[in-house]
Amino acid sequence: MRDSALVASTTRERIKTHAREIGYIYNRRAASLRTSRSGIVGVVVHDIMNPFFAEILRSIETELDRSRQTFILSNHYDDLEKQRNFVDTLLQLGADGVIMSPAIGTPPEDIRMAEDNGLPAVLIARDVEGAAVPAFRGDDSYGTALATRHLIELGHTRIAMVGGTDGTSTGRDRYQGYKNAMEAAGLSVDAAWRIPGPRTKQAGFDATERFLSLPGKPTAAVCWNDLSAIGLMNGLFRAGLVAGRDVSVIGYDDLEEAAIATPALTTVWNGQREVGHRAASALVARLNGEEVSAEQELIHPELRIRASTGKPHERN
Amino acid sequence: MRDSALVASTTRERIKTHAREIGYIYNRRAASLRTSRSGIVGVVVHDIMNPFFAEILRSIETELDRSRQTFILSNHYDDLEKQRNFVDTLLQLGADGVIMSPAIGTPPEDIRMAEDNGLPAVLIARDVEGAAVPAFRGDDSYGTALATRHLIELGHTRIAMVGGTDGTSTGRDRYQGYKNAMEAAGLSVDAAWRIPGPRTKQAGFDATERFLSLPGKPTAAVCWNDLSAIGLMNGLFRAGLVAGRDVSVIGYDDLEEAAIATPALTTVWNGQREVGHRAASALVARLNGEEVSAEQELIHPELRIRASTGKPHERN
DNA sequence: CTGAAAGCGCTTACAG
DNA sequence: CTGAAAGCGCTTACAG
Numbered sequence: 089m090r091d092s093a094l095v096a097s098t099t100r101e102r103i104k105t106h107a108r109e110i111g112y113i114y115n116r117r118a119a120s121l122r123t124s125r126s127g128i129v130g131v132v133v134h135d136i137m138n139p140f141f142a143e144i145l146r147s148i149e150t151e152l153d154r155s156r157q158t159f160i161l162s163n164h165y166d167d168l169e170k171q172r173n174f175v176d177t178l179l180q181l182g183a184d185g186v187i188m189s190p191a192i193g194t195p196p197e198d199i200r201m202a203e204d205n206g207l208p209a210v211l212i213a214r215d216v217e218g219a220a221v222p223a224f225r226g227d228d229s230y231g232t233a234l235a236t237r238h239l240i241e242l243g244h245t246r247i248a249m250v251g252g253t254d255g256t257s258t259g260r261d262r263y264q265g266y267k268n269a270m271e272a273a274g275l276s277v278d279a280a281w282r283i284p285g286p287r288t289k290q291a292g293f294d295a296t297e298r299f300l301s302l303p304g305k306p307t308a309a310v311c312w313n314d315l316s317a318i319g320l321m322n323g324l325f326r327a328g329l330v331a332g333r334d335v336s337v338i339g340y341d342d343l344e345e346a347a348i349a350t351p352a353l354t355t356v357w358n359g360q361r362e363v364g365h366r367a368a369s370a371l372v373a374r375l376n377g378e379e380v381s382a383e384q385e386l387i388h389p390e391l392r393i394r395a396s397t398g399k400p401h402e403r404n
Numbered sequence: 405m406r407d408s409a410l411v412a413s414t415t416r417e418r419i420k421t422h423a424r425e426i427g428y429i430y431n432r433r434a435a436s437l438r439t440s441r442s443g444i445v446g447v448v449v450h451d452i453m454n455p456f457f458a459e460i461l462r463s464i465e466t467e468l469d470r471s472r473q474t475f476i477l478s479n480h481y482d483d484l485e486k487q488r489n490f491v492d493t494l495l496q497l498g499a500d501g502v503i504m505s506p507a508i509g510t511p512p513e514d515i516r517m518a519e520d521n522g523l524p525a526v527l528i529a530r531d532v533e534g535a536a537v538p539a540f541r542g543d544d545s546y547g548t549a550l551a552t553r554h555l556i557e558l559g560h561t562r563i564a565m566v567g568g569t570d571g572t573s574t575g576r577d578r579y580q581g582y583k584n585a586m587e588a589a590g591l592s593v594d595a596a597w598r599i600p601g602p603r604t605k606q607a608g609f610d611a612t613e614r615f616l617s618l619p620g621k622p623t624a625a626v627c628w629n630d631l632s633a634i635g636l637m638n639g640l641f642r643a644g645l646v647a648g649r650d651v652s653v654i655g656y657d658d659l660e661e662a663a664i665a666t667p668a669l670t671t672v673w674n675g676q677r678e679v680g681h682r683a684a685s686a687l688v689a690r691l692n693g694e695e696v697s698a699e700q701e702l703i704h705p706e707l708r709i710r711a712s713t714g715k716p717h718e719r720n
Numbered sequence: 721c722t723g724a725a726a727g728c729g730c731t732t733a734c735a736g
Numbered sequence: 737c738t739g740a741a742a743g744c745g746c747t748t749a750c751a752g
Contacts, residue, residue, distance in 0.1 A: 113521060116496040117433045117442070118745035121728045126433070128497075136477075137458035146453060149479070158493050161452075161477045163465070177474050180432040205429060293664045325666045348609045350641045350666055434729035437744045 120182055124206075129371065130178040130186040132162045132171060133213075138288075139343050140313060140360060141189065144212060147364030148187060155372050157184065164191045168198075175202050185371045189213040192255040210371045212363050215257050215384055222374075223384045224367045226358040228258050231389035232265030235310050235338045235356050238391055240273045244308040244336060244400045247275075250295055250320060251286035251312025262340070266310055278304065287312055292319025296327060300403075307335065307400040314339035314346045314355055321349065321396060329403075336397040352394035359387035436498050440522075445687065446494040446502040448478045448487060449529075454604075455659050456629060456676060457505065460528060463680030464503060471688050473500065480507045484514075491518050501687045505529040508571040526687045528679050531573050531700055538690075539700040540683045542674040544574050547705035548581030551626050551654045551672050554707055556589045560624040560652060560716045563591075566611055566636060567602035567628025578656070582626055594620065603628055608635025612643060616719075623652065623716040630655035630662045630671055637665065637712060645719075652713040668710035675703035 120126040129152055133141040145161070152159050160178070164171040171191045175198070178186055185208045190199070196218035202209050203221065211223035232249075239247050249266050252259040263282065270277045280303050286292045292315060299309060299320065311317035317339030321331040331337040332351045339346060339355035346353040366387075370380050436442040445468055449457040461477070468475050476499070480487040487507045491514070494502055501524045506515070512534035518525050519537065527539035548565075555563050565582050568575040579598065586593045596619050602608045608631060615625060615636065627633035633655030637647040647653040648667045655662060655671035662669040682703075686696050 111521070113492075113495045115437070115498070115745050116493075117437045117498050118728090119747070121431075121433045121437060121730090121745080122747045124728080136452060137455065137462060139453065142453035142458075158476065158497070160474065176429075177432075179429050181474070182431070182433055205427070289661060289664060319664060322664050322666045345605060348605060348635060348638050350638045431729050434744090435731070437729080437746090438731045440744080 124182060126182040126184055127157055128178070128181055128183040129157045129159045130162070130174065130183050131159050131188070132164055132174050132186065133189040134166055134191070135163050136161060137163075139315070139345065140341050140358075141213075143343065143360035144364040144367075147361045148368045151365055151368030151372070155375075157372070166191045168193060172198065175207070178202075179205050179207055183207060184375050185209065187212060187367050187371055190216050190219075192253075208371065208374045210367050210374070212367045213258065217257070220382045222367075222370045222380050222382055224363045224370070225258070225384070225386065226363070226389050227386040228261035228389075229265035229268065230386075231340065231356045231358065232262040232310060233269040234265075234389060234391045235340065236266050236269035237273070238354070238393065239308045239310065239336055239338060239397060240269065240275065242308075242336065242397060242399055244306075245275055246278075246281070246304050246306040247308045247310060248281040248283065248299060248302055248306040249311075250283045250299060250309045251292065251316040253284055262312070281306055286316040286319070289315045289319035289322070292316030293323040294319075296320055296323025299323075300327060305403055307402065308397070309335065309337050311337060311339050314341045314343045314349075314353060317353055317355065317396070318345070318349050321351070321353070325350075331396040332398045334401050334403065336400070338397055342392050346392070347394065349396070351396050354394045354397040355392050357390045357392055359389065362387045440498060442498040442500055443473055444494070444497055444499040445473045445475045446478070446490065446499050447475050447504070448480055448490050448502065449505040450482055450507070451479050452477060453479075454631070455661065456631075456657050456674075457529075459659065459676035460680040460683075463677045464684045467681055467684030467688070471691075473688070482507045484509060488514065491523070494518075495521050495523055499523060500691050501525065503528060503683050503687055506532050506535075508569075524687065524690045526683050526690070528683045529574065533573070536698045538683075538686045538696050538698055540679045540686070541574070541700070541702065542679070542705050543702040544577035544705075545581035545584065546702075547656065547672045547674065548578040548626060549585040550581075550705060550707045551656065552582045552585035553589070554670070554709065555624045555626065555652055555654060555713060556585065556591065558624075558652065558713060558715055560622075561591055562594075562597070562620050562622040562624075564597040564599065564615060564618055564622040564625045565627075566599045566615060566625045567608065567632040569600055578628070597622055602632040602635070605631045605635035605638070608632030609639045610635075612636055612639025616640075616643060621719055623718065624713070625651065625653050627653060627655050630657045630659045630665075630669060633669055633671070633712070634661070634665050637667070637669070641666075647712040648714045650717050650719065652716070654713055658708050662708070663710065665712070667712050670710045670713040671708050673706045673708055675705065678703045 162174040187210050189212050199219035209221045213225050215223045286295045339353045342355045342357040346355045374380050478490040503526050505528050515535035525537045529541050531539045602611045655669045658671045658673040662671045690696050
């Protein structure tokens, strides 16, 4: 049943047909107990409901399907305890590996513990300093610099940053990229122009009022991601303002949804497909005993200009 | 380690502490091989990336977490072969049960096969005629009738139906509900006013042109779901039309996103949370040997009136 | 090349 | 009550 090359293919097919007829079910638990290979890969992210992760998951799925691995999914909602429980479950099931977007505050020991117990890990979207495992993510600081520079080139000088947190490497990198671009253009960065937090549509929507009452009335917003940007655009619309005309709004990720948003969202492509594909390939390679470099691999982001950004427009 | 009541709790704790110290990992494969209980539940839906299913999955997760079941997720993308592969995998892993939103065209034999091999099933969102298992979903025909009646009460007489297919019970039920409401109000139903297909934002967006060139220029659209409705609203906006003013658009599901859409979407609450919660509870009950009636349980939908519907407005 | 035996790590029924 | 043995269904190394 294992498609061994030692058995003639005609015999194999005959046996398989008969097996199917009598309803034989291969017991993977027993096989796994013996071989200590389970064919299971765990994937844990902050929230699969988030389209950003959903797009990554889809390409992971495609890749793992190809090597006939079953994958188990879990959300950790940035709760370390939930993440640990999931890793424990994987160890108990004898999973072959894990792909994770580590929860905020994940200590490198958590990753090392998994590795030491024979559960190779690969990181996506976020990095954990000190964890000697491969990591795949976008070049966040470069990406937000791209976004900020685009607004500066349009003539904006007062630019806010909406969303994100300093609790993750991604959050720090994106804020840094924004500051870099501002300073490189000789523009002052006002700490009050940062509205930390929003990462969802709802939160972006809720941040509208605060954005509109910011000191110095910024004319543009670099948003944490497409979700918060779309939420903000919806909030602005409720306030009678149209993104791209009255206020410039730029997102991050280039979700499938960005192109059909109202108005179409200018954003930065963050290579979700690439991240998922490469992470899964790297894990599969590790499972096959290949040596995979434990370095971070940064996907190069690209600007996607659409209708939500334009020349600055002063509000009263 | 199984928290048996036969062991004094102090002893248990002492052993557990020691076990943790020496890095003992409980082998669930071995236990499962012996007990033929795995603690694994499979969940298979059309597409987890779809927020409709994501909301259901979230409440399933909450419920299964409570009874300490691990769940394995899979998309079938309405591909019967993919669905069968997943069920096979569950059987091989000795999963305890499966919650499924059956792929279009799933024959009752597929469900029965799983059940006969000791894999109890519970259906969500869609039903399979002839499969004697519990099923949880909204009352679709009633729900679309609610939506259609709302438009009729606003004064609309030419109402289109955008999205859905006759390939599922849900599709047939929703179209039936729409027809029922139209006919009850003495309005004629024009088959040409049905634009079958769209179930995503992109597809709803793409359907805009066809909607705008429909014979008799309908003044309103009952959409398959919130996603296609939001896509259509975005498409209308590109054409210079605003939903709720120029054209009335009503969705279905009441996703979290509906309330913050632009404009806020009138829709029908479809009880995702309820469906997920009840389906998971029913499965857990079955796993505990309780008798669960194999009847369909219909969640009662409710109308949510927001800004995307209004009095009819003739276009030129 | 074929076939019987050992063993993966648990749980459970049973002997002491 | 305690402890040793059997067995879940595979795979693999080994004897014939």
